[in-house]
Amino acid sequence: MALSTLHNVRFAGMASCVPRRVVSNLEDCPPAQRSERERLVRNIGIQTRRLCPDWQCFSDLALVATEKLLQDLQWQREEIDALIVITQSPDYLIPSTAIILQDRLGLPHSTIAFDVNLGCSGYPFGLHLLGSMVSAGGVKKALLLVGDKSGSYDDPLFSDAATATALQFDADAPPMFFDLNSDGSGHKAIFKPVGGHREPFELHHGIPIRAEDGTIDSWPGDLVLDGPAVLSFSTQRIPPAVLRTLEYAAVEKEAIDYFVFHQANRMINETIRKKLALPVEKVPSTLADYGNTSGATLPLTMTARLHETLAAGRHKLLLSGFGIGLSWGTCILDVENAVFPAIIEA
Template sequence: MALFSFNNIGISGMSGAVPKNVINNYEYDVFFPKEEIKEVVDKIGVKERRFADENTCASDLCYAAAEDLLNGMNVNRDEIDLLIFISQTPDYRMPATSILLQNRLGLSRSAIAFDISLGCSAFLYGLSVAYSMIASGAVKKALILDGETRSKVYSQKDRKTAFLFGDAGIAALIEKNDKFGTSWFSLNSDGEREDLIKIPAGGYRNMSSAETLKEKVVDEYGNMRSDEHGYMNGADVFNFVLREIPKDFKRLVEYAGVDTSTVDYFVFHQANQYINGLVAKKLKLADEKIPSTVHKYGNTSSVSIPLTIVSELKDKLNKHSRLLLCGFGVGLSWGTAIIDVDNCYVGNVVEV
């Protein structure tokens, strides 16, 4: 049971970045008629999202966010001794994108840099690793760069995923300070359900070939994709979220002994409006404490939690505030965290 806590470590600043190319979902009738799209978009609540162009990677979005953050906070880059890049859309299969970003951002060669490959739960994992390395004394300042270009992962001819995902990146600075108090984490994994969300080919189990790139009709609705596109078994994922997320939420709250009335904001992974609304209803949470960006940025996988904080809480974190974060998705992997911020620097959502 992965339940654990940290003392006096926290997020001192955050910035975000999104591609400037806005996709209006209601008008996105490239492969499907508008009336059919309207039904889907009304339900998932993704009115707009951002698509990176062919030359823009997750790392480029993170780089822009990091520059905004480090310049905005006037951080001495030599003091950053850990860089974690979180993504499932890295620049290359090797080397790790974090190493490229170390150089590009002008960080010290004595900095630790590595990637974490997880989806929608990943920001919580990144935080827990950065907190752990700071708690051990190995690291003083950590930079988490979390970016995704999910628009490049899913087939635009598969209506189960074509209207959900968008691209974004964020940067977060983590450091030690007595003002942060205690934070609590619950992290979970279930590989038995690996098939619910997957890109089946293009790795080393099913290597890329002419066959894996072939677009095929995959179901009775005529949806099309290749084996190198992502797919999502929506109904099973939906059931997983409705069942496990409220359970994990309650488990962590009980472990932490935190009264949920002391939580200022509940920031959920922005999966889609429908499922997020149902989870909030099940947990009986007040709407005004649940910031949301799914209407304008869509589902940006692991980026959606920190992006929502940067976008929606910009002028609200200048005092001591308590956040409950909840991420869930591909793996399956999910987690909940309760963290305090205190006069947190919140930069811009830069357009790239």
């Protein structure tokens, strides 16, 4: 297990952006599927989702979120020393989306810019990666952009979003505590087998897989999701990781103001909450309104449910992201008088 502490890093602010298009899992489905969808919504807890139009990329949402964050922070572009993008929805296979956004945002050529390929666990990993650069002292102001364009009209689980987080060097900042883990033996639990070098996309991958009645059931290039494996992994690995991080940080569970978990689905999140005996009011959720937005779920939930609270006073948060990889990360941090604009639609 990778337990570590970062010093000198201030959480300066956060902004989140979602597409304007709202899709209902109940209203926007074929009438024949209504009863099945009602049962599904009861289990996963997702009523509506946000979907990008075809022309809109994750980076377009990230650009809007970052512009708003820089404006509210009153940071100058030439002050930004590093830009890290964590996404599995890049604009292109190459080059990295971070370098494209460095140019679109008008950041100086001296800005360090690169991508990280992580999904649901990406936010804690990104905070640690960027925070390590800030903690070392060479990077004074930096941006972490996290999110994905992972939703589709027919899939009731995933949704689209992008978030921007600002970190700043501050010798007086309280420490951040991390526990980051990976288990590649479970990589096929959440898996997109087609499109990489192991199995390049070919003509036969464009032929749909049909159900017995002739309707399209799926496509060879679709995401493969092993629900039972993900449920088992999430509910068995995350509660011990939370307790381990609390012990490492010497923080009592009661001292945490809010526990923000990756918004996987209602069954997983409620099982984790109950195993940890956490009160509902300390565990904010955005599943019903925004669905599973992959790596963006932690910052999106902070923005949607806590932005006014976190913009005033000091609060201690425990963040836990988990999923594709398999990977999982937990962090404890203090947020004091940070910039937190309301969710932006674009």
